[in-house]
Amino acid sequence: MNSVFNSLLASKVWLKILLPVLLLLLGGYFFGAKILLTLVAFFAASVANATAIGGGFLFMPLFIFAYSLAPSIALKLSIATQAFGMSSGALTWGRDYIDKNAFILASIASISGVWFSTYHFAVPSDYIKPLFAIISLGVFIALVIEMRIKVTDQQQKAHFSFNAIANFFVLVAFAGGLVTGWTAIGVGEVVALYLLFFYQLRLDKAIGTGVAVLAVSSIAGFIFHADLGGIPWELLMFTVPGVILGGRYGVIAAKYLESTLGQSSSDQLFKKSPLKFIFAMVILVDCMVILLLECLF
Numbered sequence: 001m002n003s004v005f006n007s008l009l010a011s012k013v014w015l016k017i018l019l020p021v022l023l024l025l026l027g028g029y030f031f032g033a034k035i036l037l038t039l040v041a042f043f044a045a046s047v048a049n050a051t052a053i054g055g056g057f058l059f060m061p062l063f064i065f066a067y068s069l070a071p072s073i074a075l076k077l078s079i080a081t082q083a084f085g086m087s088s089g090a091l092t093w094g095r096d097y098i099d100k101n102a103f104i105l106a107s108i109a110s111i112s113g114v115w116f117s118t119y120h121f122a123v124p125s126d127y128i129k130p131l132f133a134i135i136s137l138g139v140f141i142a143l144v145i146e147m148r149i150k151v152t153d154q155q156q157k158a159h160f161s162f163n164a165i166a167n168f169f170v171l172v173a174f175a176g177g178l179v180t181g182w183t184a185i186g187v188g189e190v191v192a193l194y195l196l197f198f199y200q201l202r203l204d205k206a207i208g209t210g211v212a213v214l215a216v217s218s219i220a221g222f223i224f225h226a227d228l229g230g231i232p233w234e235l236l237m238f239t240v241p242g243v244i245l246g247g248r249y250g251v252i253a254a255k256y257l258e259s260t261l262g263q264s265s266s267d268q269l270f271k272k273s274p275l276k277f278i279f280a281m282v283i284l285v286d287c288m289v290i291l292l293l294e295c296l297f
Contacts, residue, residue, distance in 0.1 A: 037062075037235065041081060041242030046250030047282075048188075049089025049211055053139060054082050054218070055243065056184030057283050060132055061290065063235075071128035073232060076225045078184035080236050083222035085243025086188070086215035090208075092251035097208030102195055105166065106173040106209070110187045110217040113177020118224040123182045129290050132183045136287035139189050143280040146193060146203075165198050173213070180217055188214030204255075211251075 040062060044055035056078040063074035090098070117123075123131060172194050176187030192210030195201045201209075225231055 037238045038242035041085070041239040042246035045085035045089065045243035045246030046253065048085065049092070049247045049250040050254035051207065053189050054180065054185040054214055055085055056082060057136065057286055060184060061286050064129065067235070069232070070125055072125040073230060075128060075184055076231045077235055077239070079218055079221040079225060080231050081239040081243055082184060082214070083218040084240045085247045086211055086218050088244045088247030089251050090212040090215040092248045093208035093211055097205050098212045099195065099201065099205060099209045101162065102191070102209050103212050105170060106191050106213045107216045109170045109173035110177035110180065110213055111220045113174040114181040114217050114221045115224060117178045117181030118221065118228070128183065132185070133287045133290040135179055135183050135186060136283050139185065140280055140283045140287065142189055142193055143283070146196065147277065169194055169198070177217055180214070181221060187217050
């Protein structure tokens with residue numbers, strides 16, 4: 001880990017990562033507390049686009065507890081914010097890290113799930129927080145499993161194919177879309193894990209594909225909620241700049257860590273990432289806090 005840190009300092013990558021953070025802090029000094037929302041959005045999008053997990057893991061608790069938004073309004077703002085951040089990340093990952101066939105199939109299924117959960121099977125506002133906590137716990141477990149997976153030489157050439165298990169992949173992506181429509185999280189990690197377990201894709205390519213699917217699903221959700229109304233645009237204008245920058249620089253950091261770790265040990269690629277471990281801990285804390293507050297109040 002020390003060699004990775006030293007290599008990062010020796011390069012100019014750290015400048016690309018820290019510069020937008022410093023600019024946002026400077027903006028906070030001149031424009032007040034709301035600009036800090038932009039900084040949080042930057043951090044959330046950075047980690048989300050390096051792991052294929054939506055920034056909703058941080059946005060939902062932030063909007064509900066810090067900004068006192070109703071869960072249904074927090075959901076709308078989270079999905080709208082995520083549409084910009086995950087799109088920025090997907091474009092930065094680039095086509096070399098996205099499996100085209102898996103992306104197309106999963107996107108169609110996921111968007112269908114988001115549409116159904118938004119218009120025809122919406123979760124009542126009172127159930128959004130406990131559902132979010134339960135899904136958070138499930139994704140935390142999935143992340144722990146993912147971090148322990150070894151990347152073999154065969155996975156460097158594996159790719160998605162339309163075979164028997166692709167049928168179940170459609171169902172899984174549809175279910176992920178449903179969950180994303182209810183909680184602003186879910187489909188990115190579901191797609192990444194499925195491609196990892198059943199198709200044995202490289203972890204970076206599975207994550208890139210998951211990010212891309214979550215991006216188009218979030219864009220669809222943003223359009224659906226814009227049609228329904230209720231998005232707090234006065235807050236969205238502060239989150240969007242942060243997630244656009246965060247989506248880009250999070251992927252830059254992830255790619256750099258991937259190539260650096262890969263030089264020393266190919267089977268350590270990504271799964272030992274401190275970024276992923278820290279985010280898993282944040283998810284677990286989110287889950288515990290929300291469940292505790294639900295029990296107490």
